Amino acid sequence: MIPGDLKYTKDHEWAKIDLNHAVIGITDHAQKELGDITFVEVPETKTILKQGGALSTVESVKAASDIYAPVSGEIIEANEALADKPELINQSPYEKGWLCKIKLSDPKEASKLMDARQYEEYLNTLKK
Amino acid sequence: MSYVANTKEEKSEMLKAVGINDGNIDRLFDDIPKSLRAKSFALPKGKSEYEVTRDIKKLSSRNNTGLISFLGAGYYDHFIPEAVNALAARSEFYTAYTPYQPEASQGTLQAIYEYQSSICRLTGMGAANASLYDGSTALYEACMMAIRITGKNKILSDMSVNPIHRKILYSYTGNLSIEFKEIPLVHGQSDRKTIDEYLDDNTAAIILQNPNFFGAIDDFTDIIKKCHDKGALAIVSVYPISLGLLKTPAEMGADIVVGEGQSLGMPLSFGGPYLGIMATTKEYVRKMPGRIVGATTDTDGKRGFVLTLQTREQHIRREKATSNICSNEALCALRAVIYLSIMGKEGLKEVAGLCFKKAEYAKNIIGKIKGVEVKRSSPTFNEFTLNLPKDPEEIIQKMLAKGFIAGFPAGRHYPDLKNYMIVAVTEKHSKEEIDKYAKELESALWS
Amino acid sequence: MELIFEISKNGKKAYTLPECDISSDKQIEQKYLRKQDARLVEVSELDVIRHFTALSKMNFSVDSNFYPLGSCTMKYNPKFTEYLASLDGFCMLHPLLPQIKGGEKLSQGALTIIYELEKLLCEITGMDEFTSQPMAGAHGELTGIMIIAHYHKLKGEQRKIVLIPDLGHGTNPASAAIAGYQVRAIPSGKDGLMDMGCLKKELTKDVAAIMLTCPDTLGIFNPKIKEIADLAHKAGALMYYDGANLNAILGKARPGDLGFDVVHLNLHKTFATPHGGGGPGAGPVGVKKELAKYLPIPRIKQDKGELSLDFSMKFSIGNIAPFYGNFLVLVKAYAYIILLGGEGLVEASENAVLNANYIMHKLKDYYDLPFKRACMHECVFSASKQSEKGVHAIDIAKALIDKGIHPPTVYFPLIVKEAMMIEPTETESKQTLDNFISIMIEIAKLADKDPQKFKEFPKTTPVKRLDEVKAAKDLNLSA
CATH class of the missing domain: 3.90.1150.10 (Aspartate Aminotransferase, domain 1)
Known part of the structure; x- marks a missing residue:
């Protein structure tokens, strides 16, 4: 199921936006496409990112996927547990598999992202 | 002669099977328009194995190797023990290709794993790759790796590092924005004073060689410490035979070790094939180019070996790969591990x-x-x-x-x-x- | 199987060395010495021989198995070339000998082989000059792209982009990128050929080169190749030929005649030098006359029958290899070409293409053929039909291993789902192909009837399916 309280990008990142902060991760669809995740480049705190800028890389045995920031801002917290347990993204993409927390520099940007219904429609177009 | 295995009859039977009934094999090439056909192909007539062998042997005797x-x-x-030649001449090794199918390539894979292990034991480093083309290209790859790791673009290049290797490094990077600062030559060991002067916060790495091009032995511990203080990496090129005695690059604190591995069981061979050695610390493994073999287990829990961390490589990452390198020098790495096992x-x-x-x-x-x-x-x-x-x-x-x-x-x-x-x-x-x-x-x- | 380190025992010895015939008490100062001996093994010579002989038996190889690994041209490697490459006159020659005064005269035989090989490769490809220096295909690509970059730079142009079809080898975009270029992928149309509309749109004044394989990685010869070259040249870009698939067209078409400006060849593919378990290869680069002055130094020049090295070319891209390439590989390729001669090379290509088409025709009713047209030296199937039942290309590969056949290249080219790329080469007999075909049909039937069975394959190998996720997660790279 696609959680209703999150925002989504076409690159299959999700963002949980709460006033001035956003928690970022990759969607269930993204983790399924990658398969067993073997490595996550844990984002570095204090990094300042623009919307769409490279945030991290997530790897499986046969693929590597670049993760882009859904929103602009500064990384204030990262999910260090992923360094030892990259499989958390497979097991729990929307909860334990979160990547980082960003302090928003432009909260208005969130309006450019898809909501759950739009993301679901987008996934359907990909299937075709 | 062309080593084609089929008789005339078999060929015409096969042509019929693909829909060509007149026996004209050239029709398979109908997709090549007449106007694009080869304008010339004036090659000599084929010869017998005896004649080719005779003629090439004659050429070999025009080289003076008696000096x-x-x-x-x-x-x-x-000296190369004959067992190295005998084992490397086993065609199960030399007529195989890259071990993409691990279950059908455990021989090559385990040999490379043992090679990687031997290089780690020799240099003291935490991880080695399955080899690169030669010492010079390994030096270039090491510099690119240091630039990727540090995000900086200045390299201090000690002029007592093999000049052929440095020239190659410079021509490869000519189109990139990398700044090379040469540490001028002084007699004997590397010039600490100039290194201190040139080393700054923008330095990605220093390249050093032990023993250097003039044969001088050094201990780079002090230089490497200063590099690390500035956030720069140390790339040390080694002569593997000397490591039977000399202080290892790991003991000096090196981050990336490269070397020409020819001395480990490869004859001089007028320039190749040789062996590019590369090793690094465990920390930087994911930034290392080239193939890497890892140990794992099969469905029964039995130990086996596979190519691993392939997401760094060109066949998956294409233009974002850590390097364009595809093949390694597997047969040379095999010679090296056999040589090191015998010695x-x-x-x-x-x-x-x-x-x-x-x-x-x-x-x-x-x-x-x-x-x-x-x-x-x-x-x-x-x-x-x-x-x-x-x-x-x-x-x-x-x-x-x-x-x-x-x-x-x-x-x-x-x-x-x-x-x-x-x-x-x-x-x-x-x-x-x-x-x-x-x-x-x-x-x-x-x- | 045990690691060599696991059979090591203190005090065993496998070497002999000359006695030290000089007396010297000279020592290296302690501070320059390693603290502990390198933890290398201690074994007997027979231990080493048994260990590596046992390892060799755990490999599939051309000499023991049919090896139709697409794009890799795993043809038979003649044995006499191995012998020639082991002659002392070649092996014991120091590469710097011709670079010291008076040394050129003492290495004429080796220089002759390189010089003659370069000339032969020119005629084979329709190019004007060759360098034998690149040590592998990807190394050739880098060298070729550096030549192209140099050409534009000296013309005062700052072109930034290299165009590469989406079905190109991974080395192509990687080589262009490390030479400092941005890479744009050109998609392929429904017919498997380059999308010309897209090409025209992308072909701006910023494009330095188009880099492609011909026939391409689908095994298709693009009849519009000359048109692509003309468009490129009109836009001021150069044409780069990835010679990985040259084995398909020897004597039929030549990249030089098709409008290519720079080519690299893989001697370990087309010219039968062994692949060595992943190298050493050799990737010579050929260019048209206008680009010859940019070739790497040194060049081998002939004057009054004497060969010498020329380091004086002021427009050269510089040094790209320490010496003259993987010389022993060059010796083998030279011997192969001389033995086959022109007719033999043509015969090799014709039969490589015949063998591939034969397989394609015999298997097309059992596996999906994404592009239905005559193939050249290799054919690309898709296991899409089988994957609906849960049997993927990788499962078919593992089933083949149990039948003693090395699997084709799988999952490449990337644009074909569940791709299986089969390249039989000319040296395989009809009997071998028929056996392969009947096994592939058997596998297709099994996939239909009992897809679950595939999870067990391979069963006959020294190890069963290996856990690649574990290998990448719990890194164990040395003992």
Whole structure:
């Protein structure tokens, strides 16, 4: 199921936006496409990112996927547990598999992202 | 002759099967428009195996390999046990390809894993790759790796690193925005003063070599510490045979180790194939280019080996790969691991010891020749530098006529060192040969 | 199987060395020495021989198995070339000998082989000059792209982009990128050929080169190749030929005639030098006359029958290899070409293409053929039909292993789902192909009937399916 309280990008990142902060991760669809995740480049705190800028890389045995920031801002917290347990993204993409927390520099940007219904429609177009 | 396996009848049967009934095999090439057909293909007529062998053997005899050689310059004539040749000649190894299907390639995979392990044990580093083309391309890859890791773009390049390797590094990076700062040559060990001066926050790495191009042994611990303080990495190029005795790059704190692996069981072969050694710390494994073999288990829990961390590589990452390299030098890596297994712990130490002792003996007697100065500003391993009273180019030519390759004229790469000649000694040189060499050198200089 | 380190025992010895015939008490100062001996093995010579012989038996190889690995041209490697490459006259030759005064005369045989090989490769490809220096295909690509970059730079142009079809080898975009270029992928149309509309749109004044394989990685010869070259040249870009698939067209078409400006060849593919378990290869680069002055130094020049090295070319891209390439590989390729001669080379290509088409025709009713047209030296199937039942290309690969056949290249080219790329080469007999075909049909039937069975394959190998996820997660790279 696609959680209703999150925002989504076409690159299959999700963002949980709460006033001035956003928690970022990759969607269930993204983790399924990658398969067993073997490595996550844990984002570095204090990094300042623009919307769409490279945030991290997530790897499986046969693929590597670049993760882009859904929103602009500064990384204030990262999910260090992923360094030892990259499989958390497979097991729990929307909860334990979160990547980082960003302090928003432009909260208005969130309006450019898809909501759950739009993301679901987008996934359907990909299937075709 | 073309090694085609089918008879005429079989071919026409196969042509029929693909819908060509007139037996005209050229029709398979109908997609190539007539206007695009080869304008010429004027190659000689084929020959028999006997004739080709005879002719090429004749060519091989036009190379003089009977000379007693004191020429090294990064490429050395060491003894190769025949078992290395015998095992590397097993066609199960040499007619296989990259082990993409691990269950059908455990032989190659385990051999590479053992090679990686041997390189780690030799250098003290945490991880080695499955090899690169040669020492020079390994040096280039190491610099690119350091730039990726640090996000900086300045490289300090010690001029006592093999000049051929440095030239290649510079031509590869000519189109990129990388700044090279050369650390000028001083006699003996690397110039600490200039390194201090050039090292700054924008430095990605320094490249050093031990023993250096002139044979000098160094301990880079102090330099490497300073690099790390500035956030720069240290790339150390090694001569693997010397590691039988010498302080390891890991003991000095090196981040990336490279080296020309030719001395580990590869004949000189007029320039190749050789072996590019690369190793690094565990921390930087994911930034290392080239193939890497890892151990894992099968569905029954049994140990086996696979190519791993392939997401770094070009066949998955394409333009974002850590390098464009596809093949390694697997058969050369196999030769190296067999060589290291035969020599073993004691043998390698002994070879290194013989090289050192014989070179010291040579230094001693050559140093007695009138007008010849042996550079002694630092200890050396198996190679040392002479300052001659006459042009080394001429002396080398004279010595060829006496049956010796006398050494390498340093002026070729260092215009200020016109009178310097670099001389290499290995375990293969006998006392008698060294004595004769010294005698002939004296007569080439003075009679 | 045990690691060599696991059979090591203190005090065993496998080497002999000459006695130290000089007396010297000279020592290297302690501070320059390693603290502990390198932890290398201690074993007997027979231990080493048994260990590596046992390892060799755990490999599939051309000499023991049919090896139709697409794009890799795993043809038979003649044995006499191995012998020639082991001659002392080649092996014992120091590469710096011709670079010292008077040394050129003493290495004429080796220089002759390189010089003659370069000339032969020119005629084979329709190019004007060759360098034998690049040590592998990807190394050739980098060298070729550096030549192209140099050409534009000296013309005062700052072109930034290299165009590469989406079905190109991974080395192509990687080589262009490390030479400092941005890479744009050109998609392929429904017919498997380059989308010309897209090409025209992308072909701006910023494009330095188009880099492609011909026939391409689908095994298709693009009849519009000349048109692509003309468009490129009109836009001021150069054409780069990835010669990985040259084995398909020897004597039929030549990249030089098709409008290519720079080519690299893989001697370990087309010219039968062994792949060595992943190298050493050789990737010579050929260019048209206008680009010859940019070739790497040194060049081998002939004057009055004597060969010499020329370092004086002032427009050269510089040094790209320490010496003259993987010389022993060059010796083998040279011997192969001389033995086959022109007719033999043509015969090799014709039969490589015949063998591939034969397989394609015999298997097309059992596996999906994404592009239905005559193939050249290789054919690309898709296991899409089988994957609906849960049997993927990788499962078919593992089933083949149990039948003693090395699997084709799978999952490449990337644009074909469940791709299986089969390249039989000319040296395989009809009997071998028929056996392969009947096994592939058997596998297709099994996939239909009992897809679950595939999870067990392979069963006959020294190890069963290996856990690649574990290998990548719990890194164990050395013992």
